[in-house]
Amino acid sequence: MTDRYAVHGTQGEFQPGSNDLVLANKLGIQSVEDMDDLELELLQRLYEEVLVKHLPNRVLTAEDLKTWHRRWLGNVFEWAGQERSVNMGKDGFMFAASAQIPRLLADFERSCLARWTPCHDMDTDALVDAIAITHVEFILIHPFREGNGRLSRLLADVMAVQSGRLPLDYSTWNTDRPAYYQAIHQGLQMEYAPMKWLVAQALSGAAA
Template sequence: MTDRYQADGPQVDFEPGSGGQVLANKLGITEIADIEEAELILLEKLYDAVLVDALPERALTVADLRIWHRRWLGNVYSWAGEERSVNLSKGDFHFAIAAQIPRLLSVLERDCLLRFTPCDSLTDEALIEAIAVTHVEFILIHPFREGNGRLSRLLADVMAVQAGRDPLDYSPWDADRQSYFDAIRRGLANDYEPMKQLVATALGV
């Protein structure tokens, strides 16, 4: 499904019969509502597997993100778990170019994942910073062809649960999408304060 992005590059394939609205998939789904439902059902299963059945109580890695993505969407898309090879933009906002993703993921792992996780010993203030910085940097990279926003929320929730808190309440973010997008943009200049405020609200701190 690509109504959220514009993409360019050699691997832009759509499901025949979808009118260019649904990415090529293993299930032959051509309707947006149907692919969204399938992704949601599988995401709920991933949440159960990661947060309930086997919460990682260790430092997280980029390999974890790839595994989660593949476990979530592997039955839907052939490229699940693989870094994207197409460039993505949303409106006039361009995410990291595909060629830079491997390098940027290495930086994300070093400067965020290995620095902040596991989050079990963090104060509320430190947890807010950890989630905010990691979330912004992950979104700016947008490493996968589809599902980055939802995977970034799972990552934030894992960090919160590691710290002994409940998963975040994202309803305020969804209610004011412009503030959320503005916070992501501010992260381009390493200004994480707007996102920290959003994370604090989502954590109920």
């Protein structure tokens, strides 16, 4: 698959028999479709747990993100909930070097999570800013080996629900992937306007 992550390092192991398309896993799954279906089912369970049953209506931490990741994929991958130890890129774009992740996550916790969460009493503009910047910075760090995009959406949804709104409607993001990727890339220059536009679309779509 051309959009799979390029991985460099000893932990870039794939499941035998998967033609290097499925990461090595506890369940011996070799099919991309089977793995996608399982990850989606487990993600739905995580959403139910985090957004419905036990919404964390408090300041979020990097440890929360690790816990969510471990709850989601802990029965599938040995490294679930652990910081990435391999360097990763996608379509020629490199995410943060793995050696920098502990420092970057600490910075992210301080500059984004501690600054904005819980997102109580935020007006729409303030919430858009908070979600957009948090999303971009999390994706640029890419702290986990797999599932960063989906976990970042859960984080955005938690922030929206903390503010009293509905989870975001990501249809615009899904239909115009190039615009989404460009918005992430522009975050390297701390230019967040494109992502703010996408977040505003997702919030208005959820409210419609």
